Amino acid sequence: MDNRPIGFLDSGVGGLTVVRELKRQLPHESVVYIGDSARAPYGPRPAEQIREYTWQLVRFLLTKNVKMIVIACNTATAVVWEEIKEALDIPVLGVVLPGSSAAIKSSQSGKIGVIGTPMTIASNIYEQKIKRLAPQMAVLSLACPRFAPIVESNEIKSSVAKKIVYESMAPLVGKVDTLVLGCTHYPLLRPIIQNVMGPSVKLIDSGAETVRDVSVLLNYFEINRSREVEDKTEEYYTTASVRGFKEIADQWLGEAVTVQHVDLDKELEND
């Protein structure tokens, strides 16, 4: 038993899709979330910078005494998950393996699509993981650089969003039976993506899959929190404006949450 919170990090608001799933599957667990919206999106940045930023978010979460860290960002997972997992003595989960594993189980045709940020797609991490587990699968990858910014600016219901999604995804339509949403921002665009791909295509929400793994690892390491929800805590931090983050968080999580601004350089200077 361990009543400390689970830490989530993301380049911005995308990881909230993972938290929403956590609140559904494990509503009694406490949460600390840090979104680096001031520097989002991570996707187009060089690997070394993504590594440095992600480590800052990890160090911030460690100051909050978390019992587990979920790297709720595909880009950060692609670049630095293994290194962080090796370095820390608490469990560290990424979102790529759970998504890959679910896609393999789902696909009948053996043709899996993956959409993600430019860095996630360039890293080829989904294709690598999927093909290592299931060499017979064909993976069609597509970078969608404009999706995460639409979500960060909360334009997901605009006609521009619809147009961008339709145009971007055209190369995958009709070619796969399973599509991995390889960026935690993308479930916010899910209805549009499902429309483009058609109802028979199974969308894999890598964040939701990750929460199933969180549950198993809490059991395995015996660090569940007691299901007495009264005194559980939820803390949300953003490196950008509280208002923008809160607008999306309230909407996505379906309740009013308290969001605090954090200046990482200041917060970590004595660390």
Next chain:
Amino acid sequence: MDNRPIGFLDSGVGGLTVVRELKRQLPHESVVYIGDSARAPYGPRPAEQIREYTWQLVRFLLTKNVKMIVIACNTATAVVWEEIKEALDIPVLGVVLPGSSAAIKSSQSGKIGVIGTPMTIASNIYEQKIKRLAPQMAVLSLACPRFAPIVESNEIKSSVAKKIVYESMAPLVGKVDTLVLGCTHYPLLRPIIQNVMGPSVKLIDSGAETVRDVSVLLNYFEINRSREVEDKTEEYYTTASVRGFKEIADQWLGEAVTVQHVDLDKELEND
């Protein structure tokens, strides 16, 4: 990636229900199975003896170079899972936590039934685990000492089996909405148990739940086997007669498997 087999141990044939589930969910993984049918059932034995026997099975599996061990026996899990997990440097799974966790998720009424061997029920392990995770749940436990012997002697389709199950389970009928099959032998009696309890009661197969956890831990520790099934291996060992074990194994796994007799004392004497 790790192409070594997963090791399963049980007091007898019950753990085959876990292997069947593994073959369904993860058909590419290699298997080494040891069933201690010569000394089954473990349920009525004293804890110290169960501890000693289980450690022998673990040592046997280690001689087979397994990458993970599944204690596919609730009784052994109740007595010695934590000790074995601490002692080994490969992942060791028991069947109790996955079953408890699934029961909590399933129950709407908050009333969960658990059936198991006398030792499992006396250990109170399911009630402890369930109530630690979810204190508001009520757990009704029932020892069913006659079930595992029916399965070991392959009398699951006899009218005697039906009579025994109906009589034994009467105290739980109408009292719970979820029932944990807290012994890996019991899924072989599932149709009868479902009939007694009624169609609205959700039966939790702790073994099947455990395989979901196996899959997650293979991912987390990055020890999956490549999904090239050609050269995968399956080895089944029993401490009792090959014929009796094979009859049940073939029937339950739906294919003819090769079963070898093993004399544990001899096998381990130079260990």
